[in-house]
Amino acid sequence: MKNTVLHKADTRGHADHGWLNAYHSFSFASWYNPERVQFGALRVLNDDTVAAGMGFGTHPHDNMEIITIPLEGDLAHKDSMGNTETIKSGDVQVMSAGTGVKHSEFNPNADHRTKLLQIWVYPNKQNVDPRYQQITLNPEDRKNKLQQILSPNAEDNGVWIHQDAWFHLGKFDQDVTATYNLKKEGNGVYAFILSGKLNIAGQELETRDGFGIWNINSFDIKASTDAEFLLMEIPMEY
Template sequence: MKNTVLHKADTRGHADHGWLNAYHSFSFASWYNPDRIQFGALRVLNDDTVAAGMGFGTHPHDNMEIITIPLEGDLAHKDSMGNTEVIKNGDVQVMSAGTGIQHSEFNPNADQRTKLLQIWVFPNKRNVQPRYQQITLNPEERKNKLQQILSPNADDAGVWIYQDAWFHLGKFDKGVATTYDLKKAGNGVYAFVLSGKLTINGQELETRDGFGIWDISTLDIKADSDTEFLLMEIPMHY
């Protein structure tokens, strides 16, 4: 299929540090694949499991939009802007790193793991004042439909970032179908299946598969089983 890229779950980079079990859809840390650096402005898609009581020590970022979506358990966050928060399954958090921030993230629970997606998107504006945003989503709003969780607009649904990107979550029963119309010409979409089986524009996908598609204006989406998935509409040129 032209203008597509398929990243099967078992082709991702993998690093098991004991306290952290991480899968990388794109090159990250010690895992480097020259064919998998980014998808347009989407630079990082990490699928992380953090052991009880463990986490990432204080570290810096700059000029990156960093989105965290907890899938299970909690993640405690602390940063150089003075934010001390706990994000839970059902929340979405974004940091615009801009001119530079430092932060730490850890699993505050002694008895359960934390699973999360961490996503990095290149911004369309450099050296902005760093900012932090966190919201709690209503899971009912993605039942058999697409729930917008991120956009470029502060007054729109979800969090916002410095980029012409739109993210949606879906939780579909088997057999449910929908279409997604891209918001901006020239953008592409990277889909990530959290669980179950899904077909997008004829491409069959399974749990933790990633699928990028561009030079299209509409996606045809069908749930081949009960499924949860994330759609990331991203500029291909930025």
């Protein structure tokens, strides 16, 4: 029997710091909801807008897989591993914090905002050596199909993390359909709608809604309008 959980966009936590306008799908910082702590190994899904020229000062992480997906604009990254990079819309970045890493992120542009998703996933290995990976995606590979952007395998498409997780992006025209087959038994999928309206397993979803589904081997997807979305397949127990 499948299980589902629906998180409407307007039920997310919200913090407007001026320089940062952040929406939290799961408990984060000063926003705590005991029913919204995580979805399996998925701990954080933050939908952030960073004002021009602003950003996050140097701060530490450990034993977490941190995935950043810029949606608009650029994000400059600097870390204690010696990486100094700029990630842009169309890129995906992952940092395995492992034994510990410090990093800063800021919007290097003086005249426009940066929008991004930051996602934290609990790893399946503790205290690994910290690592950094960044790739540029081809947007055509998600046009009316599912583009894999993350997996557990370094030789597979997209970035890789220390967890049995698979992420896909889709950009579907209205009425396009697809079937998603889960990669691993015991996993669930958390869908996040970036724009438009989408039907997943019979549930109608709108922009910035989140929808979790588990105890299922596959499910159908249909774009009710032109729609962009992210599917995160995650272990429910880890």
